[in-house]
Amino acid sequence: MESIAKLITALATLAWPIVFAVLLVKFYAPIKALIETALARKFTIKVAGNELTMEEVSKQQIDALSDLQSKVAELEKRLGGATQEALGTAPASGKRILWVDDDPKNNSFLVASLENRGARVDTALATDEGVAMFRRSHYDVVISDMGRPEGEKAGIDLARAIKQLSPSTPIYIFCGRWAATNLRDEALAAGVTQITASGTTLARFLLT
Template sequence: MRIDDIVKLFDAITKLLNVLIWPGVILFILIRFGQDLREFFSSLGELSLKGAGFEVSLKRKQAEVVAALSAAAASKPDGDKTPESVAKEAMIAADVVAEVVTPRAIRRARRSTVLWVDDNPHKNSYERQALEALGVSFVLAKSTDEALKKISKQRFDAIISDMGRPPDSQAGYTLLDQLRSSGDQTPFIIYAGSRDPEHVAESRRRGAIGCTNNPNELFEMVLSALARPA
């Protein structure tokens, strides 16, 4: 990728963050320049000097997160997904990121470790990339038993869980119920195949922050959980 192409690409991403470019460009950037985009961002400096201390460059972080969340939305197995719907999700991601990715949120994220429980962790790689771009560290577990063992040895700032893990179709609730019954109040989010109101209500009744199948909502929930007092 030539230097002038990189400059044009970064300019396009900057405009995306201000929600000023047409939706088709988002898809073009993600599909055509995905690998180059990651390499370009990784080569940029992460810190800028402001006053007496260092502050993370917001534009760089925001662009990385928007790209990852957009890729997460595009990768979901949605039968009626269209380029227009994916582009709309990308625009929503840009709005969400511009609102919640602040210097304070990044400072908190860099000190946080999240346990992600899912028997198919590869399906959530883009969602993790979005949070890792802010400095969040992840520990993965593929079963309820493995998760409980890790929880017994380490403190986590939040826990994300899917719902069904063979042979337990409600493994997310099983893990949540065991934690709450033992007095463990670690913020808990269910990331599964539903965001129906009745499922959201049930997850909250059991002590979770909520449940969702939307990458943008998950991102907001995790940052909100990390912002809570320890």
């Protein structure tokens, strides 16, 4: 009996590695994917309803910080250090904003900032969708990028369509530096209120 008990104990001891090996084989694929995701830094967080990778979060934070630093330096140069009042912004409480961009993840932190100040931000991915949403609901402000798959001047096309529906609605285009410089006159002629490549400047337009 004693030998049988020892045999059972030995088998039980050997069973754990076998069970572990079976589980490892069974769950190899998801474990491998998890490890690869970790190594590639593809963990995501949700910001303003969008899933962002850590790389995307880092890039937006770096861009926002760099932009803010340049604006603060510009204000300090102009006002001799009296920047506190210049940086003060009014709350966006109650504003309804329509933001049209085919890649809304790029604006996640700006959207979160506006929502934290009391604004409601709805997003559309294309001009037709944005115009349809504007027809259904009243928006205080419209924001658009410039180029989308539908056209390199989609933001200007959107502005013309919105102005036909509501001539008094402010429209801002938030785009790359090239478009902000080279398409500025055409955008303003189409009824765009302001065009900028700076997130800080856009926030100032919206919060004052």
